[in-house]
Amino acid sequence: MTGDEKKQLLQFLDLASDFLGTGYRGEREEYHIDDDRPRDVAGSDSLEAIAEEVRACQACKLCQGRHKAVPGEGVSQPLVMVIGEGPGADEDSTGRPFVGRAGQLLDKMLAAINLDRNTNCFIANVVKCRPPNNRDPEQDEIAACAPFLQRQLALLKPRAILTVGRVPTQALLGTAEGISRLRGRFFEYQGIPLLPTYHPSALLRDEGLKRPAWEDLKQLRAFLNSPDKDGRIPPHASGAVGSVSGVGTYSGTSSIGNTDPLEEQN
Numbered sequence: 001m002t003g004d005e006k007k008q009l010l011q012f013l014d015l016a017s018d019f020l021g022t023g024y025r026g027e028r029e030e031y032h033i034d035d036d037r038p039r040d041v042a043g044s045d046s047l048e049a050i051a052e053e054v055r056a057c058q059a060c061k062l063c064q065g066r067h068k069a070v071p072g073e074g075v076s077q078p079l080v081m082v083i084g085e086g087p088g089a090d091e092d093s094t095g096r097p098f099v100g101r102a103g104q105l106l107d108k109m110l111a112a113i114n115l116d117r118n119t120n121c122f123i124a125n126v127v128k129c130r131p132p133n134n135r136d137p138e139q140d141e142i143a144a145c146a147p148f149l150q151r152q153l154a155l156l157k158p159r160a161i162l163t164v165g166r167v168p169t170q171a172l173l174g175t176a177e178g179i180s181r182l183r184g185r186f187f188e189y190q191g192i193p194l195l196p197t198y199h200p201s202a203l204l205r206d207e208g209l210k211r212p213a214w215e216d217l218k219q220l221r222a223f224l225n226s227p228d229k230d231g232r233i234p235p236h237a238s239g240a241v242g243s244v245s246g247v248g249t250y251s252g253t254s255s256i257g258n259t260d261p262l263e264e265q266n
C-alpha cells in the first residue's frame with residue numbers, strides 16, 4: 001500500500017468514526033505519511049536476489065555471448081571485497097569468479113595475508129559476464145553492470161576494497177591513470193578504503209611485478225590489523241562472522257615476514 005492509499009484509508013476511518021460518534025465531520029490535522037520515500041537500498045536487498053538478477057540480466061551486449069554470468073562469491077560480512085575486471089573462460093563456464101590460473105594465484109595472494117573467499121572475503125568483478133576473447137570491458141558495459149556492484153557493496157560493507165588490475169581500479173576511481181602509478185596507495189570509494197594492486201594475470205606474465213604486489217598486500221594486512229573507526233580490531237581471519245580455528249594467532253605485517261611468498265607462485 002502506498003503512502004497516499006494509507007492516507008485515504010485513515011481519512012475514511014476518521015470519517016466513519018465521526019459519523020458513528022457525533023454524526024458530524026470533525027476537524028483533523030492533515031496526515032503526513034512518509035513511507036513512500038525510497039527505502040534504504042540494502043534494507044530489502046540480498047546477495048541472492050542480486051545474483052538472480054545478474055543471471056537473468058540483458059542490460060548490455062555481454063549477455064549475448066555468456067554461458068554463465070558470474071555474480072561473485074564469498075562471505076556476507078567480509079573484511080575485504082576483491083574486485084576484478086570480468087570473467088574469463090573458466091569463470092564463464094563455471095559461473096564462479098577467479099577460478100582459472102589467475103584465480104588460483106589470487107587465492108594464494110590472499111592466503112598470504114590470511115584472507116580467503118570462504119572465511120573473510122567476497123570476490124566479484126566490475127562486469128559479471130565474459131567480454132568476448134577476454135577483451136577489456138567497454139564503458140557502457142561497466143556502466144550497465146555498476147548497479148549490481150553498488151548493491152553488493154551496500155550489503156557487504158567491507159572494511160576495505162582490493163581492486164586487482166587497471167580496469168576495476170580506473171572504473172571505481174574514475175581515473176585514466178595507469179595501474180603502476182595507482183597501486184600501493186589507499187584511496188576511498190564511497191567512504192570505503194580502496195587499495196589497488198596488480199592483477200594476478202599480470203603477475204603470471206611478469207614475475208617482476210610480484211614483489212611490488214607483495215608490498216601492496218602487506219599494506220592491506222597492516223591496514224586490516226589497525227583499529228577500525230570504532231577503535232576495534234576486527235577478527236583477522238573471519239571478518240565479522242566469528243573466528244576460525246587455527247588462524248587466530250596471526251599478528252600482522254611482522255608475522256608475514258619479508259620473504260615474498262608470491263615468489264614461490266607461478
Ligand code: URA
Binds near residue numbers: 096099103
Ligand atoms: N580475471 C578477472 O578479472 N576476473 C575473474 O573473475 C577472472 C579473471
